[in-house]
Each structure stands twice: as C-alpha cells, then as structure tokens.
Amino acid sequence: MTTATYPELRLTQHASGGGCACKVPPGELERVLGGLPPSTHPDLLVGIENGDDAAAVRIDGTRAVIATADFFTPVVDDPYDFGRIAATNALSDVYAMGGTPLVAVNLLAWPRDRIPFDVAAEVLRGGAAVCAEAGTVLGGGHSVDDPEPKYGQAVTGIADADRLLRNDAGRAGLPLTLTKPLGLGVLNNRHKATGERFEEAIAVMTTLNRDASTAALAAGVRAATDVTGFGLLGHLYKLARASGVSAVVDSAAVPYVGGARESFAAGYVPGGSRRNLDWVRPHLLSDVDDDELVLLADAQTSGGLLVVGELPGHPVVGELVPAQEWTVRVR
Ligand SMILES: Nc1ncnc2c1ncn2[C@@H]1O[C@H](COP(=O)(O)OP(=O)(O)OP(=O)(O)O)[C@@H](O)[C@H]1O
Ligand SMILES: [Mg+2]
Incomplete structure (x- = not known):
C-alpha cells in the first residue's frame, strides 16, 4: 500500500x-x-x-x-x-x-x-x-x-549512568554546536499550506541523531539536548537555565535548510515559533531584528542535537558564559 x-x-x-x-x-x-x-x-x-x-x-x-x-x-x-x-x-x-x-x-x-x-x-x-x-x-x-x-x-x-548528556551540565566557557540546520517548522508549514515537497527537509528530519550522540560522547561532552518543538532559542534557554549559566548565539553561524528563509519571508511560519519566542523574550538580549529571532525560535520537528562542546563537521553557533541578567543573548 x-x-x-x-x-x-x-x-x-x-x-x-x-x-x-x-x-x-x-x-x-x-x-x-x-x-x-x-x-x-x-x-x-x-x-x-x-x-x-x-x-x-x-x-x-x-x-x-x-x-x-x-x-x-x-x-x-x-x-x-x-x-x-x-x-x-x-x-x-x-x-x-x-x-x-x-x-x-x-x-x-x-x-x-x-x-x-x-x-x-x-x-x-x-x-x-x-x-x-x-x-x-x-x-x-x-x-x-x-x-x-x-x-x-x-x-x-x-x-x-556516569556519562549522560544532561541539560543541566553546561559550563561557562564552552562552545555550543548544532548538528542539524534550522527552518524545519517554516518548511513544514509551507508544505501543509501548498503541498510542495521539500526533499532536504525530509532528509534532515529522517537523519538519526545517533552519530552526533556517539561523537559527543567520544569528545567527552557532558551536556546536550535535542532541538525540537521549542526551537533553538527555547531549548537553549532551558539548557542554560538548568545549568545556571547564560548563552550567546551567533545568529550568522546558525545554518538553515535551503528555502527556509525565503519561505519565512513569504509568510510561512508556525504559530508555535512565535509562542516560543514570546516565552524566551523576558530572558533575552538581542542585537538582531524580530524576524531573525522568530527563525531562531522556529519549532523544529526531529531537529539536531545542541551540544555543549565542539563536534567535527558541525558548526559552532555560540557559547556558554557566566550567568548574566539575561539568559540568552543573540548577536
Ligand atoms: N504529561 C507529562 N507528564 C510528565 N512529564 C511530562 C509530560 N509532558 C512532558 N513532560 C516532561 O516535560 C519535559 C519537556 O517535555 P518535552 O516534550 O518538551 O521534551 P522532550 O521529551 O525532550 O521532547 P522532544 O521530543 O520535543 O525533544 C520533559 O522532561 C518531559 O518528560
Ligand atoms: Mg528532547
């Protein structure tokens, strides 16, 4: 069938x-x-x-x-x-x-x-x-x-038991690595509205986080989470809050699935992505405009790992810093 x-x-x-x-x-x-x-x-x-x-x-x-x-x-x-x-x-x-x-x-x-x-x-x-x-x-x-x-x-x-990747084990001074591109919520929203098929998005969503997890453990990483419905900003906020640190995101270093930015500009965005941003906003300091923030908060489905540490082949998208009055800064 x-x-x-x-x-x-x-x-x-x-x-x-x-x-x-x-x-x-x-x-x-x-x-x-x-x-x-x-x-x-x-x-x-x-x-x-x-x-x-x-x-x-x-x-x-x-x-x-x-x-x-x-x-x-x-x-x-x-x-x-x-x-x-x-x-x-x-x-x-x-x-x-x-x-x-x-x-x-x-x-x-x-x-x-x-x-x-x-x-x-x-x-x-x-x-x-x-x-x-x-x-x-x-x-x-x-x-x-x-x-x-x-x-x-x-x-x-x-x-x-002693080598779990926990979301409360982040430490200031360590880099943040993201193992899949963002924009999956935006493209899924467009697919639902138009029926257009986005092959790259499907390939990303069906890629197991197994290899990223194995690489993180091999690199001695102690803290990680997966980026799903609360978006990069939401899950990073939770990780930083649980770890008692603050986090800085370099927006220019964050990768997106092809077509995501254009689709966002054309108005395709899940309601959950704006809700994610509203949730994080009281704890946010930002140098970028709101459109960029909504993209960073886009609700992902089957997204990648956000790893506190460096992984070969994946971009560093920010770092953890000592606790500030804000929990997440986007620059
Ligand atoms: N109905 C529930 N009862 C008890 N705990 C819950 C319930 N729903 C969610 N949780 C807990 O709330 C936390 C956040 O849930 P959430 O589903 O966002 O995380 P997750 O399991 O990492 O999901 P994702 O698949 O999006 O990565 C988790 O610790 C989860 O166990
Ligand atoms: Mg999860």
Whole structure:
C-alpha cells in the first residue's frame, strides 16, 4: 500500500497542528508539571525538574535505563515519510541523553472513518524502517481511534549512568554546536499550506541523531539536548537555565535548510515559533531584528542535537558564559 493508492490523500490536512509544533506551549507545560509531586526515588538520575529529554534511572553500578515517549500529528502528507520522521524524532531523545535505544513500541491514533486504516500501515512501515536502521527492536505498540491521526513511539534505551548528556551540565566557557540546520517548522508549514515537497527537509528530519550522540560522547561532552518543538532559542534557554549559566548565539553561524528563509519571508511560519519566542523574550538580549529571532525560535520537528562542546563537521553557533541578567543573548 502506498500513497499512489490514495493520490488525493494529504495527511497534513487532517490535523490542526503538525509535528513538534503541536506540542503544548513551554510555559503552560511547566506550570502544569510544576503541580506534580517531585519524585525522590534514589535511583532517578534525571526526572522532570529541568525538562530534560528523557527519564534516566540507575539500574546498577554503571548503567542507566533511558525512557521517553513522543508522538504528534502529521508533519508531511506522505504516510511513509511521516512514520520515518516521527520515529526518528522519538529515538532522538534517547540519543540526546547519550543513550542507545534498545526497544521501541508504536503509539498510533487514527480516524478510521475518515482515512483508510490501510494508510496507517504505511506510517508504521516508515517507523519500522527507522528502527531497523537504528538497530532498535520494535516490540509492539498501542492503537486508538481518534479524530486526528497521530503517530510516534515510546522508546527505552541504555546509557552509561556516569556519562549522560544532561541539560543541566553546561559550563561557562564552552562552545555550543548544532548538528542539524534550522527552518524545519517554516518548511513544514509551507508544505501543509501548498503541498510542495521539500526533499532536504525530509532528509534532515529522517537523519538519526545517533552519530552526533556517539561523537559527543567520544569528545567527552557532558551536556546536550535535542532541538525540537521549542526551537533553538527555547531549548537553549532551558539548557542554560538548568545549568545556571547564560548563552550567546551567533545568529550568522546558525545554518538553515535551503528555502527556509525565503519561505519565512513569504509568510510561512508556525504559530508555535512565535509562542516560543514570546516565552524566551523576558530572558533575552538581542542585537538582531524580530524576524531573525522568530527563525531562531522556529519549532523544529526531529531537529539536531545542541551540544555543549565542539563536534567535527558541525558548526559552532555560540557559547556558554557566566550567568548574566539575561539568559540568552543573540548577536
Ligand atoms: N504529561 C507529562 N507528564 C510528565 N512529564 C511530562 C509530560 N509532558 C512532558 N513532560 C516532561 O516535560 C519535559 C519537556 O517535555 P518535552 O516534550 O518538551 O521534551 P522532550 O521529551 O525532550 O521532547 P522532544 O521530543 O520535543 O525533544 C520533559 O522532561 C518531559 O518528560
Ligand atoms: Mg528532547
């Protein structure tokens, strides 16, 4: 079964949001999670206090289990690509903690009365292809009827308990490296509006963060996060805040997927990107205009790793500095 069987089908038209841009706004999420009782279990190495990428639980003297779940509405029309992107994004949070994903289970929601359920098979096939590439066992899943299609995975991984890539381990004086270009939210927004296909964006969103994670661990990196729905500025703000430092971004050094700037200038921008900027703005000092800031806050789907340290082959986009009255500066 392929999209050729349903040539008119446009998955993105069946969802209000799309991809990581459909995440709950960061400020609201933190307010609600703040009401949860804190976990004091002695083996919990990383919980929800700093909004890190996944939970980490020590299981013996050296190892930690990494647990995470991610699912969202279609970010592209092609069901196979949607499956690949959602799975790549779900595995990413394990890589962002410095872990190896061992087993994934599918999370599927489908409006069976509006989209043939056969199409869901294509989504699942895309997710399975990514797990095969990652060497992750796909071990089952859960499926529900839902007014909007959604897909993702819950992923369990393993990591060296003393070598996690945490978002609270950033130190002043260290460079910031970004392993994928930005602009994915802008291009996904244009794809949803026009149906145009952006091959480079799909290639970026289906690239595993595995190699970047392995390179970061080999380089002795201690702090990293993945850049997803809250954008570079949002995730960098969270990392700097959790680490008790401030961060400087060199806007000219930040890479973008081809066509992103033109698409932004033409008015394609997800609502989530502006919300991200609004959230960070009280903690921001900027030498650049608002358009540049919205691009830097663009809600990414299956974005790259933001690494505190240098990685060969990837651009340094800024640095961490001692804490200032602002948390993020863009120059
Ligand atoms: N419903 C929830 N209950 C408990 N914790 C939650 C819930 N939703 C989100 N969180 C926690 O809030 C933090 C931020 O979540 P968020 O989804 O932005 O991060 P993430 O897992 O890194 O996602 P992404 O796939 O975008 O990288 C994480 O620590 C996550 O575990
Ligand atoms: Mg994450």
